[in-house]
Amino acid sequence: MSTPTLKRTLTPALLWGLGVGYVISGMYFGWNLGLEKGGVYGMAIATFFVIILYTCFSFSYAELACAIPKAGGAYDYAEKAFKKDLGFIAGIAQIIEFVFAPPAIAIAIGTYFNLAFPQIPVIAGAIMVYLFFTALNIYGVKAAAGFELAVTILAVGELLLFAGLTLPHFSTTQFVHNAFPHGWAGAFAALPFAIWFFLGIEGVANVAEESLNPQKDIVKGFGWAILTLVILCLLVFIASIGVGGWENIVYLKNGESSDSPLPLALGKLFSPDHVYYKLLIGIGLFGLIASFHGLLLASGRASFEFGKIGNAPKLLGAIHRKFQTPANALICNAVLGIIIVCTGRTAEIIVLSVFGAVTLYIISMLSLIRLRKNEPTLTRPFRVPFYPFTPIIALVLAILSLTALCYYNAFLAILYFGLLTIFYLAFKLFKR
Numbered sequence: 001m002s003t004p005t006l007k008r009t010l011t012p013a014l015l016w017g018l019g020v021g022y023v024i025s026g027m028y029f030g031w032n033l034g035l036e037k038g039g040v041y042g043m044a045i046a047t048f049f050v051i052i053l054y055t056c057f058s059f060s061y062a063e064l065a066c067a068i069p070k071a072g073g074a075y076d077y078a079e080k081a082f083k084k085d086l087g088f089i090a091g092i093a094q095i096i097e098f099v100f101a102p103p104a105i106a107i108a109i110g111t112y113f114n115l116a117f118p119q120i121p122v123i124a125g126a127i128m129v130y131l132f133f134t135a136l137n138i139y140g141v142k143a144a145a146g147f148e149l150a151v152t153i154l155a156v157g158e159l160l161l162f163a164g165l166t167l168p169h170f171s172t173t174q175f176v177h178n179a180f181p182h183g184w185a186g187a188f189a190a191l192p193f194a195i196w197f198f199l200g201i202e203g204v205a206n207v208a209e210e211s212l213n214p215q216k217d218i219v220k221g222f223g224w225a226i227l228t229l230v231i232l233c234l235l236v237f238i239a240s241i242g243v244g245g246w247e248n249i250v251y252l253k254n255g256e257s258s259d260s261p262l263p264l265a266l267g268k269l270f271s272p273d274h275v276y277y278k279l280l281i282g283i284g285l286f287g288l289i290a291s292f293h294g295l296l297l298a299s300g301r302a303s304f305e306f307g308k309i310g311n312a313p314k315l316l317g318a319i320h321r322k323f324q325t326p327a328n329a330l331i332c333n334a335v336l337g338i339i340i341v342c343t344g345r346t347a348e349i350i351v352l353s354v355f356g357a358v359t360l361y362i363i364s365m366l367s368l369i370r371l372r373k374n375e376p377t378l379t380r381p382f383r384v385p386f387y388p389f390t391p392i393i394a395l396v397l398a399i400l401s402l403t404a405l406c407y408y409n410a411f412l413a414i415l416y417f418g419l420l421t422i423f424y425l426a427f428k429l430f431k432r
Contacts, residue, residue, distance in 0.1 A: 012220040014149055015217055015218065016224045017149030018221065018298075019222060019225025021148045021155075021293070022294040023199065023225070024229070025288045025290065026197045027159055027197065027287065028108065028260075028288055029262075030108070030346070030350050032250050033257055033350070034189075034190035034192070034196075035241070035246040035247075037186050037193065038186030038187050039178055040180075042180060042183075042184075043190045043193070045190075046194035049191075049194075050191070050397075052393065053397040054198040054201060054229075055226060056393045056397075059222065060384045062218055063380060063383055063384045065204070065218045066218050066380065066381045066382040068080060069218065073203075074093070074202070074364050075305060075311075077090070078364070080375075081370040088424065089359070089363065089420060090363040091311060092420060093355075093363070094356065096355070096416070096419065097200075097354075097356030097357040098302055098356075099333055099340070100349050101291075103337045103340035104353065106126035107126050107344065107349075109285060109288045113125035113285070115281055122344075123344065127341060131334070134331065137296050137300060137330050138320065148293055152290045154283055154287075155284075157283070158280065161280075162239065165266065166239040166242070166243050166266065167242070169269055170238070170242035174245040175242045175245070177245045177246075177247075178246070189404065191404045192404075197229075197233050198233070200298070201225060203294060203297075204218060204222055239265070240262060243266075243269065244265065262280060263280060296330065300325070300330040303326070304317055304328075305317070307328070311427060316329045317329075351405065351409050351412050352412055354401075358401050361394065362402065365394050365395035369392075372387065
């Protein structure tokens with residue numbers, strides 16, 4: 001009996017849907033917590049540099065994805081460039097990113113459900129979506145990606161509607177009120193939340209093995225996705241703050257931080273009973289679901305690859321014979337995700353996910369530079385423009401982001417690097 005393999009079913013349109021879908025929840029929540037750190041100007045400065053980071057990174061990463069189209073993503077690139085040890089660290093960082101990001105989104109989904117149906121507790125709603133979308137991903141990648149494309153289109157449309165409703169009420173006075181409360185230090189502290197705007201775009205590379213023509217389609221998916229996301233980021237940032245000031249979309253009436261900034265902004269214009277407000281809540285869920293569902297898909301592939309090559313229990317590397325999907329990896333990630341959801345600590349979960357992402361970006365850019373030097377004959381259907389400046393810019397900004405993360409989140413930095421160390425020591429012990 002032949003060994004089951006991943007199906008090649010993904011078109012450029014589906015890849016665009018996945019690329020935007022992985023990220024689009026960052027427009028709906030999470031980023032607003034950076035305003036608490038840096039105010040409007042601090043968050044704007046952080047977002048400006050993060051846009052440069054992701055633009056340079058995405059096209060650099062596309063070269064790696066086209067040259068080495070495997071489900072392991074950053075692990076496969078680092079393993080080829082630096083051998084197994086650094087490859088393992090890149091893979092673990094990627095898994096941490098993809099395991100911690102969905103719980104933060106699930107909590108936000110639970111919050112939106114709670115706004116519409118107060119009888120459903122936030123954590124209960126989050127667990128429900130984990131169970132449903134894990135099952136959908138096990139069922140099949142084409143069905144999952146098709147669903148992702150549909151909800152992503154709805155989510156993009158909803159953000160455009162939100163901008164259309166709020167921008168006519170934009171107030172410069174409200175926008176610049178208390179705009180730079182902590183100076184440049186606030187801009188550095190806001191970096192992880194600016195990264196949350198775009199975190200997850202690299203997940204496109206993890207489905208490279210399942211695209212119809214990886215060498216041509218991956219770069220299209222990255223390119224159009226990053227352009228779409230930059231436009232949406234700018235619209236949401238300006239429109240939501242300009243209605244009532246940044247404090248309005250960060251703090252609830254009881255003084256606690258909010259996971260639903262867009263409803264808070266729209267609440268300045270319309271009552272909760274208004275059709276536009278209800279529409280935002282209803283369609284807004286699609287944006288959160290698109291990212292949650294897409295990141296579940298990418299995290300399953302990353303964990304699957306680790307199991308397949310023996311860096312994690314072999315059970316994770318099994319493919320379901322009927323559905324041809326990494327069912328065991330998806331179930332394992334869901335169990336871990338539900339445990340993380342139960343902590344309810346959205347800001348800390350986001351920061352840990354960003355730690356994994358930034359580590360991945362640094363190692364991936366180093367891998368690209370090393371492979372260009374050591375393997376000049378490697379087939380590269382797409383070459384990043386303006387090499388070596390493009391990956392170097394992404395590398396420098398990623399190192400700056402990691403430095404800021406460690407400085408402003410010392411405890412979480414110790415926790416994150418502690419996890420990396422434990423996994424690495426276990427890897428060396430069991431591999432030996």
